[in-house]
Amino acid sequence: MKAVLCKEYGPPESLVVEDVESPKCGSGQVKIAVHACGVNFPDVLLIKNEYQFKPSLPFAPGAEVAGEVVEVGAGVEKFKTGDRVAAMTGWDGFREEVCCEEVKCLPLPESMDYATGAGFTMTYGTSYHALVDRAKIQAGEWLLVHGGAGGVGTAAIDIGRALGARTIATGGDDKKLEKLKGLYSVDHVINYKTTNPFKDRVKELTDGGADVIYDPVGGDVFDQSLRCINWEGRLLVVGFASGTIPAAKANLLLLKGCAAMGVFWGRFAVMEPEKCRRNFETLFEMHDQGKLTPHISHRFPLEKAADALYAVINREVVGKCVLTVHR
Numbered sequence: 316m317k318a319v320l321c322k323e324y325g326p327p328e329s330l331v332v333e334d335v336e337s338p339k340c341g342s343g344q345v346k347i348a349v350h351a352c353g354v355n356f357p358d359v360l361l362i363k364n365e366y367q368f369k370p371s372l373p374f375a376p377g378a379e380v381a382g383e384v385v386e387v388g389a390g391v392e393k394f395k396t397g398d399r400v401a402a403m404t405g406w407d408g409f410r411e412e413v414c415c416e417e418v419k420c421l422p423l424p425e426s427m428d429y430a431t432g433a434g435f436t437m438t439y440g441t442s443y444h445a446l447v448d449r450a451k452i453q454a455g456e457w458l459l460v461h462g463g464a465g466g467v468g469t470a471a472i473d474i475g476r477a478l479g480a481r482t483i484a485t486g487g488d489d490k491k492l493e494k495l496k497g498l499y500s501v502d503h504v505i506n507y508k509t510t511n512p513f514k515d516r517v518k519e520l521t522d523g524g525a526d527v528i529y530d531p532v533g534g535d536v537f538d539q540s541l542r543c544i545n546w547e548g549r550l551l552v553v554g555f556a557s558g559t560i561p562a563a564k565a566n567l568l569l570l571k572g573c574a575a576m577g578v579f580w581g582r583f584a585v586m587e588p589e590k591c592r593r594n595f596e597t598l599f600e601m602h603d604q605g606k607l608t609p610h611i612s613h614r615f616p617l618e619k620a621a622d623a624l625y626a627v628i629n630r631e632v633v634g635k636c637v638l639t640v641h642r
Contacts, residue, residue: 319409319620322373324364327621327628330376338414345394345417346386351433352408353379354615354623354636355466356556361406370406376620377408377638380415381423381432391417399423401432403584409620411640418588424599431609434635436595438470439609441553441580442529443594446474448583449576450527450549454479457545459517459525461532462556463504464491469610469634471529472499477606480527483520485513485536491633498610498633507536514543524548524571534559541567541575548573610634616641
């Protein structure tokens with residue numbers, strides 16, 4: 316079987332495609348014939364040794380896959396050979412076969428193809444946890460999503476729209492912002508490069524401020540967000556794509572009666588696995604009902620993993636990028 320391996324830390328072109336032995340299925344694990352794998356920015360950090368998790372070399376990047384169960388280990392109860400699944404592998408997904416703990420697998424609904432399933436777990440899991448579990452967003456509230464064209468951004472917009480929120484998306488590319496409007500009927504878009512500061516435009520559009528702000532960017536975006544948040548608003552700290560970790564000014568939290576709250580979906584999935592599973596049951600049901608429309612803008616074959624990672628690095632992707640495995 317083929318695998319895309321990181322044998323030494325470095326940029327995407329340092330990855331190698333090799334034939335390796337099929338992995339052995341351990342107790343409590345299922346072996347998955349991978350049909351598609353999601354490509355995410357943490358994969359880039361992982362192969363550069365800049366991520367919080369550090370698997371031993373050599374390893375394959377790839378945190379989420381979708382495919383067919385081809386073997387089950389001792390003690391596995393929820394899955395059988397032939398089942399369609401999505402799985403949260405953490406890494407090792409850029410392979411034709413991967414073994415994964417049963418608790419990290421989800422039954423893939425018939426309404427969802429493998430490519431969509433492979434790009435669904437991290438972004439939609441994160442965004443649903445953020446908007447529903449943490450922010451408790453309500454229909455009619457204003458949702459401001461930064462980095463709106465990215466993976467978690469599009470998922471947050473899609474979920475927010477399905478829950479009845481009014482949406483504003485920010486980004487730095489007019490073409491991608493216009494595409495967002497077409498894909499998700501976003502109420503308003505703001506190019507923060509040409510509308511700076513964007514906080515004044517947000518206050519104007521919302522007549523006071525956004526109720527929920529979804530921030531995977533950090534830096535100045537976070538600082539301005541605290542100045543355009545509504546009374547009792549919730550500012551969701553999702554990540555720091557800008558490379559700068561901001562500090563919340565306590566006087567603004569006091570004056571706005573607002574909350575800045577962390578969103579660490581990976582930790583949530585470990586600490587509250589049953590609640591995480593129920594979230595996905597709801598998300599899959601919403602997808603079945605046509606309420607969610609995940610978007611994949613880039614697809615690459617497994618052997619072109621480096622090109623896929625560069626598409627993410629260069630911010631060419633709107634929604635998700637996936638690798639597909641052809642046998």
